Amino acid sequence: MRHLITILFALYCSLLTAPAQSVKEIIRQRPSYASCNYDTYPDSIQTTLTPAPAGKKPFYISHYGRHGSRYISNRNGYDTPYIMMLHADSLDELTVEGRRVLHEMNSIMRDTEDRWGELTGYGKRQMQDIGRRMAQRFPEVFRPGAHVTAISTVVPRCIESMGSACMEMLQVCPKLKVSMQASQRTQWYMNYQDRKLRSNYMTPEAQKAYNAYIATRMGNTRLMELIFKNPDIVKEFVDEEYFNYYLMKMSLFQLNTNYNRNTNLISLFNTDDIYRMWQIDNVLWYIQHGACKLNGGRQPYTQRHLLRQMIADADSCIKLPDPGAQLRFGHETVLLPLVCLIGVNGYDLATDNLDDLEARGWWSSSIFPMGCNLQFIFYRSSPKDKDVLFKVLLNEVEATLPIKTDCAPYYHWTDFRQYCLDKLAAYKP
Template sequence: MRRIYILGLVISLLAPHSSLLEAQTVSDIIAKTPTYASCNYHVYPDSITTVLTPAPAGKKPFYISHYGRHGSRYISNRAGYETPYVMMQHADSLDELTTVGQQVLHEMNSIMHDTENRWGELTGTGKRQLENIGQRMVRNFPEVLCPGAHVKCVSTIVPRCIESMGSIAMKMLQECPTLHITMEASKRNQWYMNYQDRQLRRGYMTPEAKKAYDAYTKPRMGNSRLMEMIFKNPDIVKEFVDEEFFNYYLMKMALFQFNISYNRNPRLIKLFNTDEFYRMWQIDNALWYIQHGASTLNGGRQPYSQRYLLRQLIADADSCIRLDRPGAQLRFGHETVLLPLVCLIGVNGFDLSTSNLDDLEAKGWWCSDVFPMGSNLQFIFYRSSPKDQDVLFKVLLNEKEATLPLPTECAPYYHWNDFRQYCLNKLNDYK
């Protein structure tokens, strides 16, 4: 028995990142799926085909705890598109656009018209993402989401999150019409649903972090090839076109359109090649790590911004475990909550702590795996009966089984009491 336990422990702690397991590089993924390069603008997959590992003998699912990001949305505000758009308009007024540049400006005009006054709104694509997630949840765990089961949904007060909550709830009811679903969006839940620690946020870019980030990003910035393609005289337009900003924001504009039902195959992405998208991903991935990961460049404390949410998740689970039929608790929020929560818990090795930004890619700290539009973290709880004291659970990151930094003899399942104590110890040590 001890040999089996040790084998399970080794598998649990050393199990590689899912993408690494498939021996894919980030560049490989971007070549097949360009939106991966856009990090938090990445699009949730239309279908999930991962096979879930059967539960240990006698254990059945009885409770689901969840935190998910809203589905695909329009860009949050006009400023995200304004940067390259104004530069292009200025160049056009001076007759400095090539034929390709004129085509690009025409496409940008169409995009600006389509998105005007829809900033931050959930798109049709986003609604379908949540509907599909809800459908799969009911079909994957019918023992939990069964007739008469209670499902409590809580959202932040942001409209796209509320609509995401409604989309998943409506689909669940279509799958199982007798579910008892309640929905709530209130400021009184913001303290844990969308807590943004101002002190941690202000202090993330320390002098040491800025020095490392600047050194890492400098050779990856800019795109002279793009400038020559769009502008007749790149040297002249550089007086009012910042090459680095223009390249970065035009690339984001191109990729973001895949979140919008309009023009799902935008012509703008043809302006860029895989290497250019890849370099942008590296730049963004490093920044997300410094902002929300356990980087020693700023003290490794950024994931603790979600300490209140983690305590609430534990308290809710403890309460629900005492019930005969607890059902599910679904929470709907934002990527700036989900990413640090994943880092704080240590899902799939995202608790990586390093000062070397080159370590991120090599060790699988790939933020695009965590928080595409519609991303979610699900805790699925198992037991043999309401009297069973050895409650097991597994974590699904974007509906795929994930690892935790804990010993277990039954991976991907973990003992709830072990995880609970691990998290509480970690939270109690934070000052």
């Protein structure tokens, strides 16, 4: 019987995680997917949740989420193509299309100035939607009198995201007892960036593999000919590879702002252009935060403190009759390695073959768009029930974990807890 359960579980996981579409097809339908961590959160979540096993009811939620859509964090990303365009214009080297592009860039720069990194109105609505859906989906947790403890990093966009989500929860259930905090005292696990690991991610082996991977994916001769009168001349001060990459980023990033969300800059690029940019970004995110064998596969352990804290918090809350919810608001550079460390949806993939990454389903864009979130939903029949179950929602969709279960997509908390503690114990800094 156990053998049958294992086989069925493996089949379930393969069906659940098997990509229904290729990345290129997704990008053809929705170009913003190519911008990875700049992608916008889905406007609606239509997935149906699997009913809990008989007698089990949700009683506690543990969450870590990224802030909503923001303006670009600093002007460097925009300045790279913008300064090149200004130089070309000063020499009368822009085509008619080039002048149109510069006009569009001027408008974007004016709209963005002094808003670097701020949460946009669009981002606030994302967080309101996420908060509302969470409260509506799990009324047993968000019931009158329930405690909702929310913690944010000290970054303003995260604080505003926390407030937007929590205030919307209060619209659903006005009698919630909500507390919110943003303090340096919690930064050690809410936004821990291991300097030793971070500084050593690009080993010589990783750099060599990365350079080989991107060699045929950078640059865009067609774009240069479209914008500049004499591309060969302007190459003296316009780096084709950087110009193509950052102008593409600029066009896609605008989808996160209120200004010109349907920017005309996107029309400069075809699906192949945008797809190649996604490939470049995806492998870089993997090297930086995934279990990449080229640098020892240790980068996900940057979030070991957060995982330990979430386990400790859950252990404490499980002992309570009505624990409510614990919400944490932070950043994608925390959530991505956390997902990889836990192994959600197979994102603990370890390989040294960057060409194999896409085919095996390691698609960073599916993890960390603006507003991305990881929710642990806990279930039991009563406070005396020792067999606590839980399931994981990645961006509000049921996800898999790398452990056996007899009740997928639900897992036994004790099994997952032990799996994580064993993995953490094996890590030696």
